[in-house]
Amino acid sequence: xxxxxxxxxxxxxxxxxxxxxxxxxxxxxxxxxxxxxxxxxxxxxxxxxxxxxxxxxxxxxxxxxxxxxxxxxxxxxxxxxxxxxxxxxxxxxxxxxxxxxxxxxxxxxxxxxxxxxxxxxxxxxxxxxxxxxxxxxxxxxxxxxxxxxxxxxxxxxxxxxxxxxxxxxxxxxxxxxxxxxxxxxxxxxxxxxxxxxxxxxxxxxxxxxxxxxxxxxxxxxxxxxxxxxxxxxxxxxxxxxxxxxxxxxxxxxxxxxxxxxxxxxxxxxxxxxxxxxxxxxxxx
Numbered sequence: 293x294x295x296x297x298x299x300x301x302x303x304x305x306x307x308x309x310x311x312x313x314x315x316x317x318x319x320x321x322x323x324x325x326x327x328x329x330x331x332x333x334x335x336x337x338x339x340x341x342x343x344x345x346x347x348x349x350x351x352x353x354x355x356x357x358x359x360x361x362x363x364x365x366x367x368x369x370x371x372x373x374x375x376x377x378x379x380x381x382x383x384x385x386x387x388x389x390x391x392x393x394x395x396x397x398x399x400x401x402x403x404x405x406x407x408x409x410x411x412x413x414x415x416x417x418x419x420x421x422x423x424x425x426x427x428x429x430x431x432x433x434x435x436x437x438x439x440x441x442x443x444x445x446x447x448x449x450x451x452x453x454x455x456x457x458x459x460x461x462x463x464x465x466x467x468x469x470x471x472x473x474x475x476x477x478x479x480x481x482x483x484x485x486x487x488x489x490x491x492x493x494x495x496x497x498x499x500x501x502x503x504x505x506x507x508x509x510x511x512x513x514x515x516x517x518x519x520x521x522x523x524x525x526x527x528x529x530x531x532x533x534x535x536x537x538x539x540x541x542x543x544x545x546x547x548x549x550x551x552x553x554x555x556x557x558x559x560x561x562x563x564x565x566x567x568x569x570x571x572x573x574x575x576x
Contacts, residue, residue, distance in 0.1 A: 300486075302332060354485065358366065366454075387409050396455070397456075397460065398431050398456050399456055402455060404433070404462070405485055406504065407462070408460055408462045410458055410539050412484070413506070413507070414544065415506035415544050416506065416535060417506050417507070417508050418523060418548065418558050419508060419547070419548045420511055420557035420562075422490065422514055422556065422557065427452070427454035431454065431456050433454050434456075441465065441467075442464065443456075443510040444509065445507070445508070445510065446510045446511075446512065450484070450523055450524070459538055459539075460479075464489060464505050466508065466551050466561075468497045468499065471495070471496055471497065477502065506543070507535055507543065512524070514559075515556055515557070516561075521560065525576075526575075528575065533573070545566075
């Protein structure tokens, strides 16, 4: 065989070998790509997020009745609710029922005879001063005469009101009453009243419990000398309403002679007014 023919045969073998290698490489790459695609697909399936229902954790018990809870909140914080409207209306009604009242205070130490809290308050006792002097003069006279006697309030004929004993303190305005009246009026002598300036009468007038259970109001008036001015009666209306509002309840209204028979106050011309005060707490 010639040398030229031998070389050609070798070249042909190399070409065929190269082609085979190329085909094998192509097939290998295709298999690898397919495997990679399958791997990516499997990976995508494995990593796809899944929805899992988890029982919620409850740190506090849920209310069993939301409606009840809402109603409770409404009653506690009635902002913008009917409750607020009702409260406002009630407040307005109370303001209308208890008018503004101007009181001049002139407290004197000699008029104070002990404590009288709301638990001991039972009566409003009405008196006449039996003189024409105004409240300021009456207070000065009471303080200077040494008897240690005074009422809580004095109402002048012009309707001005003076106060010389605080509402929660005892004033000596009623004195001794008829024997048996402590029991009749449901009161007692319990030691709160220091009883200074008082002198036992005994006999038909042995009871002394009214001062410690009442508010005394004097009206500037002399019995038998004409009617009570309208301004004075209007002021008394307002004062009684003020006392009722202060204590939060209505005290029974009596006059001095109901406690101590034979007293002149209140006067006969006050009789119809007294009946009206006891029925309606106003003079008309």
